[in-house]
Amino acid sequence: MVIKTENELLAAFNTAYNTRIADLHASLGIAPGYAQRSGLPLQFEPDELVDAGKDMFDRDQKLTAPALAAWLAMQRSAAQQGVTLLLVSAYRSVDYQTQLIRKKLDSGRTLEDVMQFNAAPGFSEHHTGxxxxxxxxxxxxxxxxxxxTNAFKWLSANAxxxxFVMTYPRDHRHAISYEPWHWCFNLDQ
Ligand SMILES: [Zn+2]
Known part of the structure; x- marks a missing residue:
């Protein structure tokens, strides 16, 4: 048996992941070269997620443990200053993102329209937890x-x-439109 080095294992994993993402894109009709076109980085699902409780629609949500701790601390701090922050959505898997886009296409929306609002599978920051x-x-x-809103004003000053960083500010260089509600915890990288 050949023992592979860590780098070889990583390369094999990346190749398999890239192939899986390319297959999913093809299944949705997304042309090859999405990374280059969109300017978005490939995102990876984490090894471990923890229960982040219910979102505002009563759906179970998950985050990485450090992101959850930071979110709860931020929410508590805002509340102490009279600002209510609600969770809409957290971790989304590559498969979930694929289904989400497929559902919108099935409802008659064009791919071009949908892709303005949803990153292609493999490229959503929500994959990271x-x-x-x-x-x-x-x-x-x-x-x-x-x-x-006051909530946004508070986030801009304190997040x-x-x-937490707002990933898609107005006039950014990515393919995704402005999303003042989308924040990513970036300290545990
Ligand atoms: Zn988002």
């Missing part, structure tokens, strides 16, 4: 109007202190 979509009680979730 470190990204969260945040809402507040006074604005409809996942709408750009979130940027006018960085908890390790």
């Amino acid at each position: 470190r990204a969260i979509d945040i809402a507040c009680p006074d604005a409809e979730p996942l709408q750009q109007i979130f940027e006018n 960085g202190g908890f390790g």
